[in-house]
Amino acid sequence: MPHTLAEKILLAHSDVADLAPGDIVMVRCDLVMANDVSGPVAFRMMEKMGASTVFDPTKIVMAADHFAPAKDARSADLQRQLKEWSDRHGVTYYGQGRGGIEHTVLVEDGWIVPGTVIAGGDSHTCTYGALGAFGSGLGSTDIAACLVFGSFWQTVPATIEVTFTGAKRPFVTGKDLILAVIDAIGVGGGTNTVLEFVGPGAAALTIDERLAVANMAVEAGAETGLFPADEVTAAYLAGRTDRPWQPERSDPDASFARRVRIDLDGVPPLIALPHSPGNVVPVAEAAGRKIDQVYIGNCANGTMTDLRQAASILAGNRVHPDVRAIIVPASQKVYREALAEGLIDQFVAAGAIVSTPTCGACFGGHMGVLAAGERAVATTNRNFKGRMGSADAEVYLANAYVAAAAAVAGEIIDPSAVAEGVPA
Ligand SMILES: CC(C)[C@H](C(=O)O)[C@@H](O)C(=O)O
Numbered sequence: 001m002p003h004t005l006a007e008k009i010l011l012a013h014s015d016v017a018d019l020a021p022g023d024i025v026m027v028r029c030d031l032v033m034a035n036d037v038s039g040p041v042a043f044r045m046m047e048k049m050g051a052s053t054v055f056d057p058t059k060i061v062m063a064a065d066h067f068a069p070a071k072d073a074r075s076a077d078l079q080r081q082l083k084e085w086s087d088r089h090g091v092t093y094y095g096q097g098r099g100g101i102e103h104t105v106l107v108e109d110g111w112i113v114p115g116t117v118i119a120g121g122d123s124h125t126c127t128y129g130a131l132g133a134f135g136s137g138l139g140s141t142d143i144a145a146c147l148v149f150g151s152f153w154q155t156v157p158a159t160i161e162v163t164f165t166g167a168k169r170p171f172v173t174g175k176d177l178i179l180a181v182i183d184a185i186g187v188g189g190g191t192n193t194v195l196e197f198v199g200p201g202a203a204a205l206t207i208d209e210r211l212a213v214a215n216m217a218v219e220a221g222a223e224t225g226l227f228p229a230d231e232v233t234a235a236y237l238a239g240r241t242d243r244p245w246q247p248e249r250s251d252p253d254a255s256f257a258r259r260v261r262i263d264l265d266g267v268p269p270l271i272a273l274p275h276s277p278g279n280v281v282p283v284a285e286a287a288g289r290k291i292d293q294v295y296i297g298n299c300a301n302g303t304m305t306d307l308r309q310a311a312s313i314l315a316g317n318r319v320h321p322d323v324r325a326i327i328v329p330a331s332q333k334v335y336r337e338a339l340a341e342g343l344i345d346q347f348v349a350a351g352a353i354v355s356t357p358t359c360g361a362c363f364g365g366h367m368g369v370l371a372a373g374e375r376a377v378a379t380t381n382r383n384f385k386g387r388m389g390s391a392d393a394e395v396y397l398a399n400a401y402v403a404a405a406a407a408v409a410g411e412i413i414d415p416s417a418v419a420e421g422v423p424a
């Protein structure tokens, strides 16, 4: 029977002879991950289950990223629990000074390879689909079971094939591609499905941009988002990992729940208005709205690609005096690379605030939460009411060019109006 990429991955990780969308199967994990929010809850569930050992310490990673560095005694305690548990069970622990946002560090450090299954105690575990891996964001009870048994129940999702044709326009990035997808299918359009990204426009994306696209599959309601592995994937993984992997793609005659085509020639820089990632309009339509803060970072858009985009806009410009521009490299590696390239100095010289890698204000944690009545442009992935602080604040989601341009202008503006030139 022909299969989609997602079906092939799940089949290879279960004991059934065959499977089809709607089947419920037990799936083996190649990796289980949790953070300083989801980890301690899962540990308590494990205790309740009466379990004291894990299935395989080499396949478990804990990352302190949400409230790291600790913002108060409570978050310090969560991180202490995470570290103590990790030490006790001999699993890898990413703490302060080592790592950064979980999804970024796992990808950077070669934990993720195509065709694998990752159970993550975080809804953006779908990010790993950038490398053709099936990342499933699970609740803490399921994570507890994964820690103990190394497997979880999964309903086999149908697949929506998303084909990107044409070529990206200037100032358009992976962020705009996924906003265009969410605009096309709606925030619930991907429910019980996997989004598979194919076509020349997908093949042309770098891994950083694929991360941004796959990351927001969950904002369309999808279980996960997948890019079939190709030469770009192979080049990214070379020297980064010695884990074995095989390129895999959907069979040509596989059946899809739906096919969506997005012609990139027709996609301008986009922005999601408050309070849903599905409120997508061209940036030009939101132009002129005054802003109080810009936040460039998070697991979707805190990569070197994003920081370089921001830097290209800030070149020769300064942050508007009424705006707080907060730039958060997603990992220590990104931070050091940005330092070496002189970007951090450029940001600080332009009047921006640069923070240590953290989830930070992305989910309203710390390092830049918003006051009532404030408006922010953020490269993050969610703009629900109260997501970044006050329920009376507004968050606009956009790419790093758009965010940096807003920081300079003090209002939402098309980046071409601020940039010195057109990016290559
Ligand atoms: C706190 C954490 C578990 C949460 C998630 O599951 O996604 C967070 O990362 C988010 O983005 O809202």
Ligand code: SF4
Pocket (backbone or CB within 6 Å): 066, 101, 122, 124, 298, 299, 300, 358, 359, 362, 363, 380, 381
């Ligand atoms: S950066 Fe934001 S979206 Fe990503 S894992 Fe952290 S809180 Fe969640």
